[in-house]
Amino acid sequence: MENFLFQFLNVEIAKTVLPQLLIGLKTTLILSFIVVPLGVLGGIVISVLQDLRIRPLNMLLVTYIDFFRAFPPLVLLIFIYYGLPFLGFETSSMQAVVLALVFNTSAYFAEVVRAGIESVPRGQVEAARATGLGTAQTMRWVVLPQAVRNVLPDLMSNVLESIKLTSIASVVTMPELLRMARVAQGNMFNTTPLILAALMYLALLWPLVRLITTIERRSLKARG
Amino acid sequence: MNDLLQAFFNLNVILTYLPDLWKGLVVTVELSVLVVITGFAIGIGLALLRTLENRVINTFIVLYADILRALPPLMLIVVGFFGLPYLGLKPSGFGTAWTVLAMVLSAFTEELVFAGINALPKGQSEAARASGLTRWQVLIYVVLPQAIRLVIAPLTSRTIATVKNTSLASVVAVPDLLAEASAALGYSSNASPLFAAALGYLLILFPLVIFSRRLESRLRWTH
Numbered sequence: 001m002e003n004f005l006f007q008f009l010n011v012e013i014a015k016t017v018l019p020q021l022l023i024g025l026k027t028t029l030i031l032s033f034i035v036v037p038l039g040v041l042g043g044i045v046i047s048v049l050q051d052l053r054i055r056p057l058n059m060l061l062v063t064y065i066d067f068f069r070a071f072p073p074l075v076l077l078i079f080i081y082y083g084l085p086f087l088g089f090e091t092s093s094m095q096a097v098v099l100a101l102v103f104n105t106s107a108y109f110a111e112v113v114r115a116g117i118e119s120v121p122r123g124q125v126e127a128a129r130a131t132g133l134g135t136a137q138t139m140r141w142v143v144l145p146q147a148v149r150n151v152l153p154d155l156m157s158n159v160l161e162s163i164k165l166t167s168i169a170s171v172v173t174m175p176e177l178l179r180m181a182r183v184a185q186g187n188m189f190n191t192t193p194l195i196l197a198a199l200m201y202l203a204l205l206w207p208l209v210r211l212i213t214t215i216e217r218r219s220l221k222a223r224g
Numbered sequence: 225m226n227d228l229l230q231a232f233f234n235l236n237v238i239l240t241y242l243p244d245l246w247k248g249l250v251v252t253v254e255l256s257v258l259v260v261i262t263g264f265a266i267g268i269g270l271a272l273l274r275t276l277e278n279r280v281i282n283t284f285i286v287l288y289a290d291i292l293r294a295l296p297p298l299m300l301i302v303v304g305f306f307g308l309p310y311l312g313l314k315p316s317g318f319g320t321a322w323t324v325l326a327m328v329l330s331a332f333t334e335e336l337v338f339a340g341i342n343a344l345p346k347g348q349s350e351a352a353r354a355s356g357l358t359r360w361q362v363l364i365y366v367v368l369p370q371a372i373r374l375v376i377a378p379l380t381s382r383t384i385a386t387v388k389n390t391s392l393a394s395v396v397a398v399p400d401l402l403a404e405a406s407a408a409l410g411y412s413s414n415a416s417p418l419f420a421a422a423l424g425y426l427l428i429l430f431p432l433v434i435f436s437r438r439l440e441s442r443l444r445w446t447h
Contacts, residue, residue: 007310066437070429072388075402075422082406083415086231115440160293161385167296171395178299182306191307198295198303205294213290217339 010192017184017193024180025200031094031166031176035101036159042102043109048139050110051117061110068107074168076100081172097169105162112154116147153216160208164201177201234416241408241417248404249424255322255400256387256428262326263386267333271371272363274338285334292331298392300324305396321393329386336378340371380436387429401425 050061068076077100080091091099120143128142129135148155170179181197238245274285292300304320315323344367352366353359372379394403405421 004311066433069384070426070433072391072425074391075425078406079418079422082409083418086415087228164296167298178302182302185306191310194303194307198299201295201299202291206290209290209294213335
């Protein structure tokens with residue numbers, strides 16, 4: 001027990017490594033604030049384009065979505081970071097991570113937003129058009145707001161997954177939370193930094209998990 | 225164009241490393257199958273346990289599910305592999321990845337299946353009980369199949385995510401498809417093995433993605 005406390009919950013070591021981990025946390029947050037909005041935006045653009053119902057374009061978009069849903073993000077990241085330089089495309093670890101994560105998450109967000117758009121009855125669109133709104137205006141003011149509300153739990157799940165996914169940036173030595181904790185653990189020969197990092201992730205993401213559970217239950221009840 | 229072919233589709237390089245890549249593919253498939261089976265089994269077990277409405281047990285289940293859903297799986301794998309040895313335990317990379325990914329999948333499965341069970345009309349189980357089935361028979365033969373049907377689409381998505389996450393095992397020295405491809409990339413100074421590995425992942429995962437697409441269009445909720 002004493003050994004466990006010393007190795008896993010060592011207050012002295014926690015104090016020493018806290019500043020490093022906070023820097024890591026900051027990088028994780030910055031990364032999340034770049035990847036999540038870009039992913040959502042990409043997803044909305046893709047699903048709005050899908051709603052135009054142009055056949056060849058749709059096939060292209062569905063291929064994009066299925067491809068990136070089937071492609072493990074870590075493989076994609078390593079491909080971009082270690083593979084593309086052979087073609088002369090050198091990327092910084094930040095660029096590689098953002099590219100890989102946005103490709104991945106935009107495909108997921110596109111699926112969710114599309115489901116949302118399809119859940120809005122067609123009559124709504126026709127009514128909005130009849131009042132004189134243009135196609136784009138109808139999409140922006142009538143369809144999308146309802147679409148987002150209808151798939152809110154899935155959207156938030158995707159946000160949660162995207163933030164968790166930023167941890168793979170540690171593999172290309174980007175100094176985010178997991179990477180900083182791993183380095184500190186190696187320097188200190190002690191697991192406490194990793195536990196501290198886990199607590200930071202929990203503080204960040206647990207409220208989101210609770211919120212998702214609550215909304216999900218409500219919407220499933222309404223459906224079931 | 226020639227550069228592109230040389231760097232990414234170099235058949236000679238791919239053929240040289242094909243036996244290694246194949247071994248990696250087998251490890252990835254083994255790990256995926258083990259994780260999915262154990263993850264589902266534990267998750268469904270926990271969901272059933274939760275229907276007993278025992279306060280203490282349920283608190284633990286909710287805590288378990290919440291923590292495993294909130295933490296990045298790579299973080300958990302790293303804690304298991306690099307942390308446990310300090311306690312005198314020496315888990316293998318494969319064992320760590322299997323345990324962690326199965327636990328994470330079980331957490332999501334428990335949440336989904338339990339939500340499915342809750343969403344079923346109460347009359348279902350009352351009617352089944354009235355017909356003479358025991359409590360457990362009702363759960364297993366009447367409630368569970370319908371609950372799983374109700375959440376089959378998100379469950380499939382989660383399965384896809386889990387299989388993709390097996391690539392995280394490469395970080396803790398499991399010789400899976402990604403690890404073999406990365407090693408081959410290092411030896412050959414050529415990206416072709418990585419490209420071949422990517423095709424391998426698509427081979428495993430594309431059928432699952434197509435399956436989930438068909439499920440979604442079949443079960444699309446109507447208004």
